[in-house]
Amino acid sequence: MAGATLALDQATEVLQPGSEDEAIAAFGDGSGITVLAGGTIVVPEISYGYRSPERVLMLTRAGLAGISRDGSRTTIGATTTVAELVDLPAPLGPCAANVADVEIRSVGTVGGNLCAGEGQGAPRGDLQGALLALGASVRSAGEGGTTDEPLDEFMANRRERLILSVSFDEPAAGAFAALDRPHTHDYTALAVSGVRAQDGTIRLAATGAGTWGVRLPSAEAKSADPEAAGLAALDDVELHDDALASAWYRAKVLPVLIRRVLAELEEGA
């Protein structure tokens, strides 16, 4: 089994670009390079010897943080910390506030969170749900240059990309409901984010219902009937047992969270 091995090897190349352009150039096509932003996922893996990178791209100085608004469109830089999102409207704000604890939120980034799949037996990447529900798009760099694509396509493609920013249109209403536990390093066992877009469309997404965050199209199709929507959602997910909860338990709770989210979206109507 791995020990807590520190990356004390001076030979590991650490790149610290000072701008977006430098970061893109350093990333190249993403091969042979490990991206490090907040470090909440990568640093423990290095400490425990699960990952021994040869080249590390440290994004702290690349100027990729910040939230900006252009009319009704919000853009969030990739290295914006989770803490900076806490006061945003639902679903993203309450979703961010629910992530881990004060100290983790102060360094964990949006970009890192979007790239996080399942950890050692527990779900990660809570923000995926909120951003999927918001119908966000991702601006990223890598092979073929800089692209802009819908988040769900980005996550499905799973190519080696350097996330630069995410953006979304302000919804008419948003909601977030989570099954979680109090206390330290709080991995959320299951959460649902919901959005009613300006044009009335309902979008729903869940995290903790599989390795990655997922949209819930079957539930969306039945959103007028929260009861039915909750049950339909089970068709969209692949629940499994992990350290936090069993698939059985998640299957019981998912419809409840969906009903809550839809009720909250109704209220905002």
Place this chain on the structure above:
Amino acid sequence: MRLTVNGGEREVESAPLTPLLHVLREELGITSPKAGCQQGGCGACTVLVGGVAQRACLLPVAALDGADITTLEGLGSPEALSPVQASFHENYAAQCGFCTSGMVLAAHAYLEGGGTPDRPSIQHALAGHVCRCTGYVKIIDAVAAAAGGEASSNQRWLPRTGEESPVEIPGAPA
């Protein structure tokens, strides 16, 4: 690489990916932040970076060039305890003491940020800190008291016999 630690400038030679916790404890000999899990999950390694509470075990030192670090030693000394340190001591908020560094620094940051004696708010601020000894109640009491509130909870179980301790305890403040 240069760090300011508790007001003093220190040269750091550790490899760039070395976590700050290791730099503090091994290279600089500052042992108050503890290695509880080295995964960011327990809070015992917490230090203040520019006044913000963060996990030293998660911060690669290369990301901190020029940073201003505060550890527990920087808050006060046995001769001059800071208000939070004094409150922790008076309210029996430490038993084995291993989580205490992280707890006190997190509490300090909470109070510096305008934290109130409201117990749920205190719990929220300290949510990332595990303590296996105290059951947390007295820790929350200590922070509430330092915030100017009542160290309420089950204080009624603690007998009070006036200001002076009738028994001399070696090492206790005068």
Place this chain on the structure above:
Amino acid sequence: MKAVGARLPRYDGVAHVTGRTTFVDDVRIPGTLWTKALRSPAHHADIKGLDVSKAAGMKGVRAVITWEDVPLLEYGHLSALGIPADEPLLAKDDVRYKGQPIALVAADDEETAQAAVEAIQLDLEEKPALFDVRKAFDSDAPKIHQWGNWYPHFEGEMDRRQIRKGSIGEAFEQADAIVQGVYRPAAIEHVPLETQVCQVVPEADGRLTIYSCTQALYFSMGVVAAHLQVPLNRLKFVGGTVGGGFGGKVDTATETMCSLLALKSGKPVKWRWTREEEFLCSSTRAPWHMEIADAVTKDGWILGRKMLTLHDSGAYGRFSPYGLTKHSFHHTGAYTIPHLEFDGYCVFTNRVPTTAMRGFGVTSVSFAVETHMSRIAKELGLDPFEIRLKNANRIGDTSPNGVVYTDPSTVPTILAVADELGHELPADYRTMSSELRTGELLPEHLVGQLGTPEAH
């Protein structure tokens, strides 16, 4: 007595809040080597080959130890209590739990130590493993311990902790109902904030200074001295500053091995477990399997108790027979039951050996007994406070092993709880006391169990 009832500051309080408290990992000795362990990846396997030569030859590696380096490989930590040795300090012929230490490396830095561990060649032949204590008694259960699948060395070479009192058959005959329950608390990790850690310094005079996180300084000193086959005065233990123990830091899990590394390398050695090791390899509070069948009357007297306990000792005995013994004395809880048949087994499984934790052996049986009392009340349709008060220990009642109670506090405690919760009790219950049973509180079936302090 000036201290009792007074509000006194903790003598270590100021050090704790100023970061001055020196835990083992805070001790700084120049030239200290870092330690990593090769641990069994299998639950149960024979060791077919172990080659540490490549590791020992690596640059920066100062010492590697295996079972061959241990002067006394197996030492029973509680041999003074009659529990014989069964566990090798480092695995020799086989491994019996995932995480069992096989070899240790001391090197100049943590990374080198880990690389050396990975360079050790280990050849295992896996065998079927046993995880369920209930299956240990099956004729086709895998044999996982040289003594058989359960501990056979209680006094008189008995294979169980046995308590008999009165006539259980009589109780079952006279009962209006039999109330049964099965209770299976799971293992619990201590999770101290400070993981297992030790630092050993070989001194010029041939002694060893051992900075230890043990909860039991002199006990651990004895264990190390025994394994090393040295007199006690060869060791200087420095300790008493423990970052949480809760019973899990009595096992002396690191001190002996670090001492061997220090002796072999001639340098100070430190071993600090990772949180992962702490969760996967450190001993836990044991899981228990308890079955209770009580013979009861419809008005709530418990005439007799038949109980079976299977204690999950893990791969080796360690302190488990002692824990089971304490457990057995408490199997009637705070209540008086005249007819008893208790059998407790210390069962081996291919899990990390279990150990003490906060109320060793007794928390399990208290949980079971109290839950069972409530179950009886529920099944008989009686008030749970009244049924407890009725059967509560009183002056003159005798314990399962015949000790006469002279000052039990069950009755006043239950009354205080009822009062605190605002639970209404009838007058005859509200006025109960611990005094010697008389009248209605002394039915025929309890007469025979009364004792006097002189009679004990």
